[in-house]
Amino acid sequence: MPKQDKSDIKLVRTWTLPATVTMGSAVRAKGVLQEIQARLPTISKKSISLEGVDLTLAMAASEKTTFNAAAAIASKVVAEAVALPVIPREIEDVLAIKTSERHRWLADGRLPSAGTRTVRLNGRARQITFHVFDPRVVEELLDTGVVEEWRVEEAEAKAEKKQQAAYQAKLTRSLKKQSAKRSKRAKDSSEDSTLKLGGWEEFDIDGLLH
Incomplete structure (x- = not known):
């Protein structure tokens, strides 16, 4: 049996996102992945992937230093993920609401804003600013099912x-x-x-x- 080249042996680490982080949303889970990638150096961004609620970081054995640095960043984001602000597309997926409903309920105060975030679109000079939401508030809205009451009232x-x-x-x-x-x-x-x-x-x- 031929000896395996040590450079082919991968360094692998996996993190499972709890329901308190994802709130049952694949979009929210992807948001955590993107937050990690945003903090990683360009060379490491594609080394981490998401499947369901499992994040996997994989690199060649020869990249141990880079791997450890990336793993530390990923671990930090996962630990902080439960408190990460919920962005528009995430709250729409978590609460199963339309964009028009989000705008309307944000305007009348039923969806309280937790501030704004400004980001630059990939490959573009233009920046966009949008409201973000407190994950604790979003989780409470999800648990109480109040969104359906709002729809009935409307x-x-x-x-x-x-x-x-x-x-x-x-x-x-x-x-x-x-x-x-x-x-x-x-x-x-x-x-x-x-x-x-x-x-x-x-x-x-x-x-x-x-």
């Missing part, structure tokens, strides 16, 4: 608003009809008065009023 408010709009439209049409009827009656009354006055003038011409 649906009821929308239905009530639609009903009020329909009533207002009906009232407006009714008032217009009443106004048109009053105008017609006033016009008819004016024409009747003119005819009556015309009759008196003819009566006067005949000298019957003298």
Whole structure:
């Protein structure tokens, strides 16, 4: 059996992300991976991968120093991950909400912002700034299922608003009809008065009023 080249022997380390970190979201798990990659030197970024909730760092045995440095960074991020701010795409996946709902509930205060983050898009000069959220708040919202209550409240408010709009439209049409009827009656009354006055003038011409 041929002797295996020591340079082919890989250094491997794995971390399993707990549910308190991922909150059941693959997007959140990927966010942890990206946070690690952002802190690693360029040469090490592709050495760590994610499968499900398992992070794996793998390098050749000859890269032991680089491996140990990368492992220390990954361990630190994993330890801090439970407190990492939740970014927009993550909260949408965790709570199963639409982008429009996130914007609306952020604006009315139901989704409290934990601050903003500014990042530069890959390969571009342009930067974007977005709101991030406290993971403890997001976890509480997930556990209580309050999002569904918000949707029910909004649906009821929308239905009530639609009903009020329909009533207002009906009232407006009714008032217009009443106004048109009053105008017609006033016009008819004016024409009747003119005819009556015309009759008196003819009566006067005949000298019957003298």
